[in-house]
Amino acid sequence: MTIKSLNDLFIHALSDVYSAEKQLTRALPKLARAAEQEDLVNAFKTHLEETQGQIERLDKLVESTPEVRIKRIKCLAMEGLIEEGQEVIDAIESGPVRDAGLIAAAQKVEHYEIATYGTLCALAEKLGYTKAKKLLGETLEEEKNTDNKLTLIAEQKVNAKAAA
Template sequence: MNQLNSMQDLLMHDVQMMHSAETQALEGMTAMIQSASDPKLKAAFEKHGVETQQQIARLEQIMTMMDIKPTREANSAVKGLISDTEKLLRKDSSPEILDAMLIAAAQKIEHYEIACYGTAVRMTEDLGLTQAAELLRQTLEEEKKTDKLLTDLAEARVNTKAEQKL
C-alpha cells in the first residue's frame, strides 16, 4: 500500500506493521528464552511466546476480515529494538545482569506494542469495526499483563540479584 488516503488505509498499514512486529518479536524471543537464567523469567518469556503466536493469529484474522495481505516489509522499530538486544547479548556480563537487561529489552518491545495496539483499538472503534476492535483489545490487555509481569519479576527478583553483583 503506497498511499494512505483514509483512516481505513492507515489502519490497514498499521495492522500489517503490527503483524510484522509480532512475527519479528517471536523470532527474537527464542534468543531471549535461551539467554535467560532466572527460571521465572524464562517461563515468562516462554508463556509470552505462546501468547505471541495467538496474537499473530488474531492479526491474521483481522487481515482476512479487512482483505489485507501480509507485508514483506520489516517493522523498523522492532527490528531496531531486537538489534540493540542482540548487541547486548554479545557483551560479557553475569547471568544476573543479563536477566535484568533481557527484562529491559523485552519491556521496550512491549511498550511499543502497547502503543500500537492502543492506537489500533481506537481506530477500529472509530471506524465501527467492532470485531477487529475486540480482537485488538484482547491483545492489548495481554501486552499490558506481560509488561506488569516483567516489572514484577524485575522488582521482586531479577534486579535485586543484579544489584548484588555490583
C-alpha cells in the same frame, strides 16, 4: 504504501504490527536461552506462545474484515528493538545483570506493542470495525499483562541480585 485515508493508516499500522509480531517470534527463543532466572525464561516462553496466538488473531481479523488486507512491509521499529536485545546478550555475561538488561529490552518491546495496539483499537473503533477492535483489545491486554509480569520479575527477583 501511500496513505490517503484513516483506513489506509489502519492497514499500514496493522501490517507493521504483523511484521513486528513475526519478528518477535524469532527473537523470543533467543531471549529465553540467554536468560538465567527461571521465571524470566518461563515468561519469555509463555510470551512466545501468546505472540503466536496474537498472529493467529491478526489473521482472524483480516479474514473477518473484508476491507482490510495486510501489506508486506517490515517493521523497522521492532527490528531495532530486537537488535537492542541482541546487544544485551552480546555485551553482558550471563547472570543477573544480563537478566535485568533482557527485562529492560523486553519491556521496550512491550511498550511499543502497547502503544501500537492502543492506536489500532482507537482507529478500529473510529472506522466501525467492531470485531477488529475486540480482537485488537484482547492482544492489547495480553501485552499489558506481559509488561506487568516483567516488572514483577525485575522488582521481586532480578534487580536485587543484579545490584548485589
